[in-house]
Amino acid sequence: MRKIKLFLTFLLLQASLAQFSHAQIFDHDYIENFAKQALESSLISTDDRQISVSISPIDPRVTIKPCFSELSANIPENHNSRNVNVEISCADSTPWSLYIPARVKIMSPVVVALTAIDKGSLLTGDNIGVKFIDEKKIRGEKLTSTVELIGAKSRRNLSSGSAISRRNICVVCKGDSVTIEAHSAALSIRTAGVAMMNGYVGDKIKVKNERSGKLVNARISGLNSVKINL
Incomplete structure (x- = not known):
């Protein structure tokens, strides 16, 4: 009887080991x-x-x-x-x-200063570029392309590595000479003007028409360029 118990115990142990071997x-x-x-x-x-x-x-x-x-x-x-x-x-x-x-x-692509940029300095391909930054560290609206920024000016001192936003640059800056493009269905006119405000592409600013001396509301369309509808 004892031998039978030992044999059964051995079989159970073998079955257990076989099962464990598949784990x-x-x-x-x-x-x-x-x-x-x-x-x-x-x-x-x-x-x-x-x-x-x-x-x-x-x-x-x-x-x-x-x-x-x-x-x-x-x-x-x-x-x-x-x-x-x-x-x-x-x-x-x-x-x-x-x-x-x-x-x-x-991390998202953001335009950053590659070097320290002084207030009033032009943005160039040498001092700005795109880098991936942790989204948790991005504050406000981010800019992801340098295309529209080359030739713009810095409105404040920027440290190397800092993200560039619309708030700290101007594509058209107050006092800049600009080209005013006036359009209607049948007419297109270009004339010179002076920006009376800072702004970025798409912003609406006041511009002084150099020929007439009048102030007009115009929308910034690019570097030193604004448009108005007749």
Whole structure:
């Protein structure tokens, strides 16, 4: 009888070992990479934004149990925030879950000063450029192209690396000579004028017509150029 009990115990032990041999065993590095890849796949990088994901290391004291099932990763719906907890889970008969803290950085292209720029200085291809900046650090409206900015002037001192916004530049500056283009259905006139206000492309400013001396409201259409409708 004792031999039968020992034999049955041996068979149960073998069955248990056979079952355990099919379980997947994961180390900390694997779980961290699994969480990072899952989070990156939920965030899509495009031409107008770049995604950076960093994972917090798992506490060395944490023991990760084997899993007979495929691991799954659950990403919270509101995953565009700076901090995200990725849930890694095993759906065995005795399930387990592990939360991996992650940090998400979403960067967008922004026009920045490549060098220090003094107030009143012209913006050129040498002193401005486009760089990707963490969206959390962008304040107000961002400019993403230098095309309309070359030749504009800085309205204040700009430090190297600082983002350039509409508020600190003028495509047409007060006192600048401008070309006034007046259009109607049948007529188009060009004349000289002087800007009485600072502005950016699309802004409406007052301009003095040098020929007539009258003030007119005009919309900035480009560098030192404004338009009015007749």
